[in-house]
Amino acid sequence: MADIVIEAVHKDFGAVTALERLDLRVADGEFLALLGPSGCGKTTLLRIIAGLETQTAGRVLIGGRDVSALPPRKRGLAMVFQNYAVFPHMTVRANVDFGLRMTGADAARIERQVGRVAALLHIEPYLDRYPAQLSGGQRQRVAVARALAVEPSVLLMDEPLSNLDALLRLEMRAELKSVLREAGTTTIYVTHDQTEAMGLADRIAVLYAGRIVQIDPPADLYRYPRSMFVGGFVGSPPMNFLRLTLADGVVRLGGLRLTPPAGAPEAVMLGIRAEDLDPAGADDGFAFEVRISEPMGSHTLVTGQTEGQPMRVIVDAAARPAPGAVLHLAPRAGHIAWMDAATGTALETAA
Numbered sequence: 001m002a003d004i005v006i007e008a009v010h011k012d013f014g015a016v017t018a019l020e021r022l023d024l025r026v027a028d029g030e031f032l033a034l035l036g037p038s039g040c041g042k043t044t045l046l047r048i049i050a051g052l053e054t055q056t057a058g059r060v061l062i063g064g065r066d067v068s069a070l071p072p073r074k075r076g077l078a079m080v081f082q083n084y085a086v087f088p089h090m091t092v093r094a095n096v097d098f099g100l101r102m103t104g105a106d107a108a109r110i111e112r113q114v115g116r117v118a119a120l121l122h123i124e125p126y127l128d129r130y131p132a133q134l135s136g137g138q139r140q141r142v143a144v145a146r147a148l149a150v151e152p153s154v155l156l157m158d159e160p161l162s163n164l165d166a167l168l169r170l171e172m173r174a175e176l177k178s179v180l181r182e183a184g185t186t187t188i189y190v191t192h193d194q195t196e197a198m199g200l201a202d203r204i205a206v207l208y209a210g211r212i213v214q215i216d217p218p219a220d221l222y223r224y225p226r227s228m229f230v231g232g233f234v235g236s237p238p239m240n241f242l243r244l245t246l247a248d249g250v251v252r253l254g255g256l257r258l259t260p261p262a263g264a265p266e267a268v269m270l271g272i273r274a275e276d277l278d279p280a281g282a283d284d285g286f287a288f289e290v291r292i293s294e295p296m297g298s299h300t301l302v303t304g305q306t307e308g309q310p311m312r313v314i315v316d317a318a319a320r321p322a323p324g325a326v327l328h329l330a331p332r333a334g335h336i337a338w339m340d341a342a343t344g345t346a347l348e349t350a351a
């Protein structure tokens with residue numbers, strides 16, 4: 001069992017609070033993505049779990065054992081750093097088998113493991129080169145290969161694919177997911193890229209200013225954001241928010257009368273995903289004025305406004321509404337996220 005338990009972990013760097021009494025449980029074999037804007041504390045949390053940084057307060061348990069006082073090499077985990085640190089004076093092969101040699105693995109196992117991870121990360125042609133002779137993306141794959149070679153029960157990765165081109169990234173992502181799932185590795189994966197988090201993770205934790213603001217399976221996080229921050233941060237394009245006012249228990253939007261959850265305040269935010277707006281008639285929809293249409297291949301992204309507020313809508317690839325055109329739209333049933341406009345938090349939680 002290699003579950004990870006973070007108990008009230010707090011980290012101050014002088015006057016800067018990087019983590020705010022953070023609690024987190026990652027189950028044995030789970031793939032958790034850590035998502036959040038720059039500076040929110042992702043790397044700090046990973047470094048504390050790895051033992052590279054000491055928390056100001058709180059405990060870290062791995063497999064039920066308090067590792068808070070243990071040095072990194074005694075914690076039984078592998079880490080891929082954000083800056084993909086590899087040993088510059090060693091060949092790629094020596095980098096990849098380093099951990100195995102350290103643990104005294106026999107030659108046959110080393111050979112087998114190096115072959116396996118080199119094939120997985122497509123670095124076989126570079127095994128005898130030095131890191132300085134590689135591109136950034138190749139070096140990054142060496143760092144991932146080195147971490148996977150030791151078959152860790154816990155793997156911490158900090159933006160491990162950030163330097164790869166889109167196609168390679170997609171391929172590596174799928175392969176990483178299947179390898180880690182098969183091995184039952186408990187993984188925490190830091191990324192800025194919410195598509196990557198959605199595609200890889202069993203659950204996503206969204207971090208903001210040193211706190212976890214929501215932790216849920218990807219589909220729930222996407223569909224039921226608990227705050228405007230999460231709705232705006234997860235998903236591309238971000239969730240639309242229209243500021244509206246309640247009158248007689250309903251909100252009027254064009255020809256629509258929408259009923260918010262019970263107990264809604266007067267000022268509400270109507271959260272709607274760009275793909276959840278369907279064509280409607282003038283009487284049973286609202287007007288959306290087109291500013292620009294961007295053909296994206298699989299769909300067209302239309303930017304414009306409704307009631308003077310910005311809005312994005314995804315329409316069929318064949319449709320190219322012209323600037324100034326007016327579309328009549330209605331939100332798909334059950335796809336509205338109601339928020340309190342004053343606090344930015346959801347008015348109802350996940351169904």
Ligand SMILES: Nc1ncnc2c1ncn2[C@@H]1O[C@H](COP(=O)(O)OP(=O)(O)OP(=O)(O)O)[C@@H](O)[C@H]1O
Nearest residue numbers: 013016017018037038039040041042043044045082
């Ligand atoms: N060694 C340090 N000394 C002082 N402040 C630090 C140190 N390391 C991190 N911080 C601060 O702690 C906060 C969290 O930093 P961290 O590196 O964990 O962010 P991050 O979420 O990984 O960001 P990014 O996405 O840009 O990598 C930031 O405000 C940062 O400036």
Ligand SMILES: [Mg+2]
Nearest residue numbers: 042043044082
């Ligand atoms: Mg970081």
